[in-house]
Amino acid sequence: MNMQRFLFVLISVLTGWSASAQITQWRGPDRDGIFTETGLLKEWPEAGPQQVLEVEKIGVGWSSPIWVDGMIYVTGMIDTLDHLTAINPDGSIKWQVPYGRSWNKSFPDTRSTPVVEADRIYVQSGTGQVSCINKEDGSTIWEVDVDKNYQGEYHVWGNSETVLICDDKVIVSPGGHETSVVALNKMTGEEVWKTKSLGGPRAYASAAIYEWNGFRYVLAVIGTHLLAIVPETGEIAWSYSYFNPEKWKWQDNGLIWTNTPVFKDNNIFLTMGYDYPAVMLEMDSTGTSVAEKFVDHTFDNHHHGVILHDGCLYGSNWFDNKRGRWVCMKWDTGEIKYVAEWDTKGAMVMADGLLYAYNERGNVGLVEPDPDGFKVISEFKIKKGAGPHWAHPFIADGKLFLRHGDVLMVYDIKAK
DSSP: OOHHHHHHHHHHHHHTOOTTOOEEOTTSTTSSSEEOOOSBOSSOOTTOSEEEEEEEOSOBBOOOOEEETTEEEEEEEETTEEEEEEEOTTSOEEEEEEEEEOOOSSSOSBOOOOEEETTEEEEEOTTOEEEEEETTTOOEEEEEEHHHHTTOOOOTTOOOOOOEEETTEEEEOOOSSSOSOEEEETTTOOEEEEOOOOSOOBOSOOOEEEEETTEEEEEEEBSSEEEEEOTTTOOEEEEEEOOOTTTOOSOSSOOOOOOOOEEETTEEEEOOSTTOOEEEEEEOTTSSOEEEEEEESSOOOOSSOOEEETTEEEEEOOSBTTBOOEEEEETTTOOEEEEEOSSSOEEEEEETTEEEEEETTSEEEEEEOOTTOOEEEEEEEOOSSOSOOOOOOEEETTEEEEEETTEEEEEEOBOO
C-alpha cells in the first residue's frame, strides 16, 4: 500500500468517515428534491394511493419524516422542546427523546429534519442546539449549543436549518458577528473550523455540497449572503450578496431565505419568494467568483423547493403568503414556459420521472414534468393533522411519507 493510500485509510478510520457511507436526509440524497426510487405508480386510484400507516403524537412541526432501514425518524415540538421520534414499521413508537428547546416566538413548530448516517442521527433544535443521537436507543452521543457558543444572530423565526454532513464534519450556519458557518467533528462535536463573519443573521435555508470542474464547496446561506466554502479549511472561496435593502421591505437585517440553492455545472439558482428577484449565478473557471447570469421576477419560490429536470425548473411561486401559482422556467435562459393555477403554492419533490406536489391547502398531486403545461395526473387530499401544510414529502421503500402537524401518514406508491 503506498503512503498516500495508507494516509487516506488511516484518516478514514480515525475520523469515522467513509467515502461510501450512506447519508439519508431532507429532500433526497443530494438535497435537490430528487429521490432515487423507481418502479412507482404512474397514476393513483381516484381516492389516492393506499394509506398503509398513520402515526399521531409525533409533535407539531413542518420538518420531513425520513425512512432508514425499515425505521421512520421524525422531529416535532412537544410542549417547549423539540423531540426526535423513532417509529417501528408497524407504527409503534420505539423511542422519543427531546434534543433542545424549540423556537419560542412566532411559528415555533419544529422545522429541522433529521440526518442519518450509519448508527448516528443529527438534529438541530429551533434555538440552534446540534445533537448527535444514537439511532438504536435515542441516547445522546454529543450536543453543542451552536447559537449560544458562537453568538448566532436570529431572524424573525429562529432556526429552520437541517445540518449538513460533509466528510467528517457537521456543517451549521449560525450567522452573526463572530462567524457565519461552523464545522463540527461529526463523531465528537468538537470545532473543526469556523468561517469569518460576513455579518448577516441566520437564514432558514440548509447548506449543500456543490461540485463542478474539480471544485468542491459547501454552499451555505446566511440572511444576507451565499457562501462557497472550502470544506477542508473553512476558507470562503467566494460569496454573493443576495440581500438588497432597497428591494426588501420586510426586515432590515436580512432575507427570509429558505431554499437551498439549485445548481448544475457552473450555474447556481437562488429564489426566495416575497416578490424578491430570483437570480441565476455563473461561477468563473477559477472557482473564485460568481456573476449574475440573469435575474427573474416570476419564479420567486417561497419555502417549498424547486426541481431541475431535463433543462427546466419546476415549482411554485409567491403571490402572497396564502397564494401562489406553479411555474416552469428554462434553466439556461430564464424563459418562463408556463405559470399555472393549482389551488395555491406548495412543496415539490420528484421520483421515477414524475413530480410530487403537496400544496398549502392539503392537496397532493402527481404531476407530469412537461414544459408545455402543468399537468396533474392524479390527486388526493390530506385530511388529518392541523396547521399549515408546509412539510416537504419524502419518498423511499416504494412509499410516500407525509406529515401534517403532529400526524405522520405513509402511502404505498409502488407499482404492482
